[in-house]
Amino acid sequence: MSQSPEETAVLAVDASILRELDILPGPVGVAPAVAVPAGRHAAPIEGAEHGRKHGVQADLAEATAQAALEPAPLAVRLATMAAVMLPPLALVAAMILAWGGWFGWIYVALLAAMYVISGLGITIGYHRLYTHKSFATRGPVAVLFAIFGGMAAQGPVIWWCATHRKHHQHSDHEHDPHSPHAGQEPGIRGAIKGFFHAHMGWLFQELTADMKRYVPDLLADRTTVRINSLFPLWVALGLVIPAAIAGLVTMSWMGVFLGFLWGGVVRICLLHHVTWSINSVCHIWGSRDYASGDESRNNPIFGILAFGEGWHNNHHAFPASARHGLKWWQFDSSWVIIRTLEKCGLASKVRLPSPDRLAARSTRARASKGE
Numbered sequence: 001m002s003q004s005p006e007e008t009a010v011l012a013v014d015a016s017i018l019r020e021l022d023i024l025p026g027p028v029g030v031a032p033a034v035a036v037p038a039g040r041h042a043a044p045i046e047g048a049e050h051g052r053k054h055g056v057q058a059d060l061a062e063a064t065a066q067a068a069l070e071p072a073p074l075a076v077r078l079a080t081m082a083a084v085m086l087p088p089l090a091l092v093a094a095m096i097l098a099w100g101g102w103f104g105w106i107y108v109a110l111l112a113a114m115y116v117i118s119g120l121g122i123t124i125g126y127h128r129l130y131t132h133k134s135f136a137t138r139g140p141v142a143v144l145f146a147i148f149g150g151m152a153a154q155g156p157v158i159w160w161c162a163t164h165r166k167h168h169q170h171s172d173h174e175h176d177p178h179s180p181h182a183g184q185e186p187g188i189r190g191a192i193k194g195f196f197h198a199h200m201g202w203l204f205q206e207l208t209a210d211m212k213r214y215v216p217d218l219l220a221d222r223t224t225v226r227i228n229s230l231f232p233l234w235v236a237l238g239l240v241i242p243a244a245i246a247g248l249v250t251m252s253w254m255g256v257f258l259g260f261l262w263g264g265v266v267r268i269c270l271l272h273h274v275t276w277s278i279n280s281v282c283h284i285w286g287s288r289d290y291a292s293g294d295e296s297r298n299n300p301i302f303g304i305l306a307f308g309e310g311w312h313n314n315h316h317a318f319p320a321s322a323r324h325g326l327k328w329w330q331f332d333s334s335w336v337i338i339r340t341l342e343k344c345g346l347a348s349k350v351r352l353p354s355p356d357r358l359a360a361r362s363t364r365a366r367a368s369k370g371e
């Protein structure tokens, strides 16, 4: 995670979006004042022309940002389609095989373990650490969470963060990449189309991301750019690890296949739909405890299934908060782990909304005041 002052200066960033979304400006895990020196914030990221002088890092960051501005090439579109369509087929295949006797609790255990590992990679890593910088961490912890998140097959970490920051900036308004409401016709037909678009339809649209605008801090971080470029490797690891473990436990090729199926592809299917439900379900059904300027909702079912991410209205009201389940009864397993990391000295700068800010945005308090 450490960078030389020279690299930091080369990749100095326009931090306006970071200020707007209340994101700490420095690379993950590094104190902001050290990572992006004062006076450098307004400078654009310098690109490939500086690559020779300052190493391949600037080239890779520039190439990553440039690629995101172009419509995805055919290979990426086909891979996206396969990643969305094949896991549900694998779920059906796994159930048919289980019905025929090809089943063992080892596969369910692998499914659960890989679901937790890759799910926390998304919630703690991709979302709360990389996108919102709601806490900082040191050494290999940030790297591990980004790799675990990659295993969820939801896209490279920098792309995921750019898309999600754009969602927060325009939540349920024009330019929100996955709102169930914005741009939809009224009535039941619009509601169904809106749900499908927010859940998974948006993945098939012409998606481009202005990374220099949305994720300049991540492009400036050498380790993050490398992890981002190795995304296919992390997806493959998420498939190979459960296959290898099941093969070793059962000492059979069928075990390898069923481990791949249950711990790999079926697990990806379940986590995909739970994560996508935060964009669809949690912008439609649930309570609104805080004024957030959008249609985000607190949904207890996805509070549990998505490791605390279902407290989505809380999150939109206080996006910088490391804790999404803000009431004592809103269980937030990602927050429990972040708090544990903090107690072990592995997390710092953990951000929480002040009591004053909570009270100012409370819909109940506003209603009682007649606002």
Ligand SMILES: [Zn+2]
Pocket: 167, 171, 278, 279, 283, 296, 312, 316
């Ligand atoms: Zn949202």
Ligand SMILES: [Zn+2]
Pocket: 127, 131, 132, 164, 168, 315, 319
């Ligand atoms: Zn968020």
